Amino acid sequence: xxxxxxxxxxxxxxxxxxxxxxxxxxxxxxxxxxxxxxxxxxxxxxxxxxxxxxxxxxxxxxxxxxxxxxxxxxxxxxxxxxxxxxxxxxxxxxxxxxxxxxxxxxxxxxxxxxxxxxxxxxxxxxxxxxxxxxxxxxxxxxxxxxxxxxxxxxxxxxxxxxxxxxxxxxxxxxxxxxxxxxxxxxxxxxxxxxxxxxxxxxxxxxxxxxxxxxxxxxxxxxxxxxxxxxxxxxxxxxxxxxxxxxxxxxxxxxxxxxxxxxxxxxxxxxxxxxxxxxxxxxxxxxxxxxxxxxxxxxxxxxxxxxxxxxxxxxxxxxxxxxxxxxxxxxxxxxxxxxxxxxxxxxxxxxxxxxxxxxxxxxxxxxxxxxxxxxxxxxxxxxxxxxxxxxxxxxxxxxxxxxxxxxxxxxxxxxxxxxxxxxxxxx
Numbered sequence: 001x002x003x004x005x006x007x008x009x010x011x012x013x014x015x016x017x018x019x020x021x022x023x024x025x026x027x028x029x030x031x032x033x034x035x036x037x038x039x040x041x042x043x044x045x046x047x048x049x050x051x052x053x054x055x056x057x058x059x060x061x062x063x064x065x066x067x068x069x070x071x072x073x074x075x076x077x078x079x080x081x082x083x084x085x086x087x088x089x090x091x092x093x094x095x096x097x098x099x100x101x102x103x104x105x106x107x108x109x110x111x112x113x114x115x116x117x118x119x120x121x122x123x124x125x126x127x128x129x130x131x132x133x134x135x136x137x138x139x140x141x142x143x144x145x146x147x148x149x150x151x152x153x154x155x156x157x158x159x160x161x162x163x164x165x166x167x168x169x170x171x172x173x174x175x176x177x178x179x180x181x182x183x184x185x186x187x188x189x190x191x192x193x194x195x196x197x198x199x200x201x202x203x204x205x206x207x208x209x210x211x212x213x214x215x216x217x218x219x220x221x222x223x224x225x226x227x228x229x230x231x232x233x234x235x236x237x238x239x240x241x242x243x244x245x246x247x248x249x250x251x252x253x254x255x256x257x258x259x260x261x262x263x264x265x266x267x268x269x270x271x272x273x274x275x276x277x278x279x280x281x282x283x284x285x286x287x288x289x290x291x292x293x294x295x296x297x298x299x300x301x302x303x304x305x306x307x308x309x310x311x312x313x314x315x316x317x318x319x320x321x322x323x324x325x326x327x328x329x330x331x332x333x334x335x336x337x338x339x340x341x342x343x344x345x346x347x348x349x350x351x352x353x354x355x356x357x358x359x360x361x362x363x364x365x366x367x368x369x370x371x372x373x374x375x376x377x378x379x380x381x382x383x384x385x386x387x388x389x390x391x392x393x394x395x396x397x398x399x400x401x402x403x404x405x406x407x408x409x410x411x412x413x414x415x416x417x418x419x420x421x422x423x424x425x426x
Contacts, residue, residue, distance in 0.1 A: 011191065015199035018154055019206025021184040022127045026152035028182050030124050034101040036179055037148055041097040044175030045090035048140065051171050052086050058167040059136070066160055078134045079161055089140040089168075092391065096144040099390040102409045103150040106417060117419040122412045124150035126208035129200045130393070131156045131222060133214040136164035142211075143172050143186040145393050149411035152185045154207065156200060158214075159192035166190065201226040211406070213394050216321075231406060233371075233397035235321040236266030237347040238379045241273040241338040241364070242282055243355035250376060251354040252286055258352070258378040260293050264323045266395060267350050267372075267382040271318060271328040273338045276302070279331045283307055295325040302331040318345045335360050339367050346370055348397040350382040371397050371404040 048055070059081040066076050102122045109119030128151050132138045139155055146153035157165040169188035176183050189196050201210050201222055210230045212222040219232050240258055242251045258269035274282055279302060287307030290297055297303070298313040310329065317328045318341070332338045342351050352374035353364040361375045372382040382405065384392025389407030396402045402410035 011193050011195045012199055014191065015189075015196055015203065016206075018187050018189070019127070019203045022152040022154050022187060023206050025182040025184040026124070026126045029147070029150050029152050029185050030103075030126075032150060032181055034103075036181055037101065037150070038097040040147060040176050040179035040181050041093045041144055042175075043178040044140070044144075044172050045093040045097075047171035047175050047178075048086055048090045048093070048168070051167070052083060055081055055086055055164065055167050055171075056083075058163040061163040062136075062161050069160075071160065075134060075160070079136065079164070081136060081164055085137060089137050092137075092141055093144045096148050096391055096408075099148065099408060101148065102412050109419075114423060114425070115420070116423050119417050119419075120414040121417045122409070123415055124412055127152045127154065127206060128411065129154045129156070129207045129210045129228065131197055131200070131210065131212045131214070131218070133158040133218065134161060136161045136168060138213060139165050139168045139188060140172070141391065142213075142393055145391055145408060145411060147176075147181075147185060149408045151411055152182075152187075154187050154189065154200060156189040156197055162192050197222075198225065201228055201230075204228050209401075211394055229401070231394065231396045231398065231402055231410075233266065233347070233349055233395045235347045236268070236349040236395075237271065237319065237321050237345060238267060238269050238349055238382075239271045239273055239338075239342050239346055239351045240269050240379065241332075241335075241342070241351075241353045242275060242278065243335060243338075243353055243357060243360050244275045244277040245357035245360060246275075246278065246282075246354040247356055247376075248278065248281055251282060252289070254352075254354055254376065254378050255286060256289050256293075258380055259290070259295060259327050260325075261378070261380050263325050265380070266321075267379050268323070269327070269352075269379050270320065270322055271330065271341075271345065273330055273332050273341060274303075275334055275338070276331050277334070279303075279306060283329070283331075290327060293325070295327055297327050297329055299329040300331055303329045306331075321347070335363065339364065342368055342370075349395065350374065350379045352377060352379050371395065 105122045106119050128146050130142045165188050172186045173183040204227050207228045210228045212219045283306040291309045297310040298317050299310040304310045348370045350372040351368050351370045355361050365373050384405035384407045392405040392407050
């Protein structure tokens with residue numbers, strides 16, 4: 001497999017062809033029954049496992065190129081396809097096959113005074129373009145979710161994983177054909193030319209929605225240039241507020257987990273807000289725990305007085321997604337100031353309150369405008385698997401069309417259906 005088999009061709013013409021093929025496949029996928037989709041997912045899983053050596057051989061080409069191009073150890077680790085990771089990809093496909101199929105479900109069916117019945121049916125979005133970086137397992141994960149939800153997909157992975165992604169694409173297309181579904185239902189872009197991304201996000205006649213998965217720079221560019229609707233979140237500046245009426249043992253454990261369970265995820269707490277009423281009881285202990293874990297605390301003046309290892313926070317810290325063992329801490333007067341701070345600095349991803357006060361928690365749930373709002377729970381729960389969605393294609397901080405973790409249901413939309421028996425309007 002060459003890294004760029006279409007060298008010399010017109011990228012625009014190639015992308016138009018991909019788009020036409022995806023649109024044609026989308027019609028067939030929308031009509032596919034659940035059994036066929038599940039059969040395809042199981043066949044793809046088997047192909048991945050039986051092609052493990054091929055996948056690793058192609059992946060080694062990407063790893064070698066990455067080393068020559070100076071990729072960091074962390075990036076190389078994300079890029080590598082081990083036997084265990086290939087097995088995990090296959091297991092993920094089987095798990096998606098086991099999920100309920102949202103397509104065709106009719107809800108809210110009601111009789112109207114005229115005698116007609118009106119309800120809503122869940123249907124696929126159509127063609128989904130997904131742009132992602134580094135991890136080749138995203139190719140299989142994204143394909144699985146789009147396939148199960150009855151969509152066609154166009155996947156554009158990072159150039160550093162071109163050989164790996166093409167090898168996975170071959171397994172996917174073989175599995176689709178084995179199940180009697182169109183191979184074009186999942187297309188992985190074969191060129192590393194950056195212009196392919198520009199074409200993909202400007203083809204509303206062929207693509208219904210774009211899902212970018214990557215760094216803030218990529219997502220900002222896609223959002224700025226796309227002529228196709230985008231499901232996205234830019235960053236995860238997540239807050240926890242410890243209220244006057246918090247159970248302090250509970251608060252300390254939740255806040256510690258939200259920051260230290262994993263550092264590099266979008267649902268990790270980046271700012272801790274603490275009511276001044278209980279700050280002296282909470283912050284010294286939490287500060288010591290963070291110091292022992294190697295977390296750098298950057299705090300307001302009160303925080304620095306209570307936490308010996310804390311450094312003064314800058315104005316920029318309140319708007320920073322660190323994705324690292326660094327935490328901003330601010331002592332606030334109470335719930336009003338906490339909500340005001342979150343309104344000013346949150347990225348609308350996930351924010352939580354720790355409190356035993358019913359009125360305060362209900363007010364926090366009502367007034368904090370984020371895609372996930374939590375009471376007495378770690379922000380690290382904000383993902384599709386933990387929410388019972390089975391899997392997710394990403395997190396959306398938009399309000400239209402999906403919000404929060406985007407699973408199978410988020411890759412569908414609703415249309416009204418009307419049942420009559422010769423009814424006419426008078």
